[in-house]
Amino acid sequence: MAANVIPRLEVDGVSKRYGAVQALDEVRLEVRPGEVMALLGENGAGKSTIVKVLSGLVRPDSGTVRMDGRAVELSSSGASQAAGIAVVQQEYSTVGALSVAENLLLGRRGVRLWWSSGFLRRRAEDLLARVGLGYLDPRTPAEELSVAELQLLEIARVLARSATVLILDEPTAALSQAEAARVLKIVRSIADEGAGILYITHRLDEVFAISDRVTIFRNGASFDPAVTAELTPEDVVRRMLGRDLGDMFPERGDTEDAPVRLKITGLTTPGLAAPVDLAVRRGQIVGLTGQLGAGGSELLRALAGFAPSLTGTVELDGKRVDLSHRRVGIASGIAYCSPDRKRDGIFAGLSIQRNLSSAWLGRVSRLGVVFPRRERDIATRTAEHFAIDTSRLPVQVGTLSGGNQQKVAVGKWLGRDPQVLLVDEPTRGVDVGARAEIYRRLRALADEGMAVVVSSSDTGEVFGLCDAIGTFHRGVLSSVRPSSEWTEEALVREVMHDGNARPVLAGEEVTS
Numbered sequence: 055m056a057a058n059v060i061p062r063l064e065v066d067g068v069s070k071r072y073g074a075v076q077a078l079d080e081v082r083l084e085v086r087p088g089e090v091m092a093l094l095g096e097n098g099a100g101k102s103t104i105v106k107v108l109s110g111l112v113r114p115d116s117g118t119v120r121m122d123g124r125a126v127e128l129s130s131s132g133a134s135q136a137a138g139i140a141v142v143q144q145e146y147s148t149v150g151a152l153s154v155a156e157n158l159l160l161g162r163r164g165v166r167l168w169w170s171s172g173f174l175r176r177r178a179e180d181l182l183a184r185v186g187l188g189y190l191d192p193r194t195p196a197e198e199l200s201v202a203e204l205q206l207l208e209i210a211r212v213l214a215r216s217a218t219v220l221i222l223d224e225p226t227a228a229l230s231q232a233e234a235a236r237v238l239k240i241v242r243s244i245a246d247e248g249a250g251i252l253y254i255t256h257r258l259d260e261v262f263a264i265s266d267r268v269t270i271f272r273n274g275a276s277f278d279p280a281v282t283a284e285l286t287p288e289d290v291v292r293r294m295l296g297r298d299l300g301d302m303f304p305e306r307g308d309t310e311d312a313p314v315r316l317k318i319t320g321l322t323t324p325g326l327a328a329p330v331d332l333a334v335r336r337g338q339i340v341g342l343t344g345q346l347g348a349g350g351s352e353l354l355r356a357l358a359g360f361a362p363s364l365t366g367t368v369e370l371d372g373k374r375v376d377l378s379h380r381r382v383g384i385a386s387g388i389a390y391c392s393p394d395r396k397r398d399g400i401f402a403g404l405s406i407q408r409n410l411s412s413a414w415l416g417r418v419s420r421l422g423v424v425f426p427r428r429e430r431d432i433a434t435r436t437a438e439h440f441a442i443d444t445s446r447l448p449v450q451v452g453t454l455s456g457g458n459q460q461k462v463a464v465g466k467w468l469g470r471d472p473q474v475l476l477v478d479e480p481t482r483g484v485d486v487g488a489r490a491e492i493y494r495r496l497r498a499l500a501d502e503g504m505a506v507v508v509s510s511s512d513t514g515e516v517f518g519l520c521d522a523i524g525t526f527h528r529g530v531l532s533s534v535r536p537s538s539e540w541t542e543e544a545l546v547r548e549v550m551h552d553g554n555a556r557p558v559l560a561g562e563e564v565t566s
Contacts, residue, residue: 062122063120065084065119067116081117081274083104087250088248088250091267093269094256095271095485096272109139111131121219139217139218147208155174155192157207179192184210185213186206186236206240209237220244220250224255226257232345242264256485258290291487294486306339314334315370316333316370318366320365322363325352332524332534338506341509342523342525343525344511345527349528354390359382387474389472389476391477393478393509404451405448410433418432439498440495442465457492461492474504477509481515496508521537
């Protein structure tokens with residue numbers, strides 16, 4: 055791509071300060087026609103702020119934004135859309151009760167009060183075909199779509215606005231690898247049609263699969279863009295963090311002779327197509343992987359008491375556990391960290407200290423009165439264990455980066471001294487540095503004797519972190535083996551296979 059091409063989007067010297075925090079410091083960024091520019095950085099590096107500036111939601115203190123060489127004033131979301139910028143956010147904004155065709159009109163400027171159903175259908179068919187959804191009936195309610203289809207529908211919506219610059223913020227964060235590959239293919243095809251794509255992700259494999267160049271933000275400042283083909287993953291991490299990361303995954307422990315801590319026999323729950331038999335030893339991390347909705351998350355919800363166990367038994371250290379209610383599971387020593395930290399993992403408006411103590415307030419209170427010193431002491435020890443800055447305990451969790459929010463969401467359970475920790479999608483939306491820290495903390499907990507069960511659609515994460523791995527396919531636990539018996543390629547094939555899945559029998563319980 056010629057260097058003298060006028061950029062679709064050019065950000066020149068944009069700064070933004072919030073009180074004492076310099077969120078953006080003279081950042082520069084450009085996206086050329088037909089280019090996928092990856093925007094990378096740790097949580098809190100300034101990526102979200104620049105997206106808000108380009109969306110018209112935040113006005114910068116200084117700097118200029120140009121579209122196709124012309125300066126534009128992005129004073130509102132409408133002005134941003136009129137300039138040719140469209141943003142696909144992490145959270146889907148579709149309305150489930152509306153049809154696919156009707157959702158394509160949401161947020162679009164200049165829509166008539168009334169359109170014939172025939173025109174609406176034809177327009178929808180054209181847009182759906184562009185994003186690989188040509189097989190969908192435009193009259194289908196959006197609530198019937200899969201997660202991957204919802205993501206592609208979001209992209210189709212912004213294409214309906216004739217945007218020349220698309221900003222995709224973590225578009226595959228909630229997708230399995232197979233679904234993500236589908237989205238990446240469509241994104242690349244849109245760029246090839248001449249649009250400029252600003253692609254924000256924490257997945258380095260996607261950066262090297264799809265992007266032409268990379269711009270890295272660190273501490274609110276930007277680095278000059280680099281050609282992706284001239285970089286290695288180590289180069290990217292070093293520029294993001296300002297240091298070498300070291301080993302991403304900690305060394306595995308030896309749990310072959312450890313006693314079984316958690317034993318599941320014949321368990322069924324809504325979302326599972328066959329009973330599950332599984333054993334997890336003290337000090338062991340067992341990973342469950344598969345495409346979204348394949349069964350891993352459903353099993354964890356049942357073990358946590360969120361979903362009903364229809365059949366089967368669960369034993370903790372040889373004693374049967376009644377999981378008829380979430381409170382019973384907690385009291386039994388089973389802690390659960392949900393995949394959606396913003397919805398039910400943290401209290402964004404409360405302090406770090408209060409979030410950390412939320413799972414064990416009974417230990418530091420009497421008759422509804424909390425003893426602040428005891429709460430602070432236990433919260434401080436918990437924060438130190440999860441490398442959370444203890445000087446920031448009074449700070450609201452909602453102001454933290456995604457990585458630190460996730461550490462709070464997991465760390466709050468340590469105050470209850472759980473015997474089993476269930477973690478669903480432990481690093482969704484978390485940058486590479488925070489990922490490594492979370493992996494180290496999970497391994498440290500296992501080394502102390504805890505049994506850890508991780509459900510993740512990221513097969514690379516499961517392969518690198520876990521001592522044993524179980525694969526789910528269409529609600530069936532189809533294979534469980536020690537990690538040493540897997541290759542990452544074999545794991546991906548097992549997750550994506552089209553049939554012949556059979557349940558793991560009780561005699562095949564993991565004994566790594």
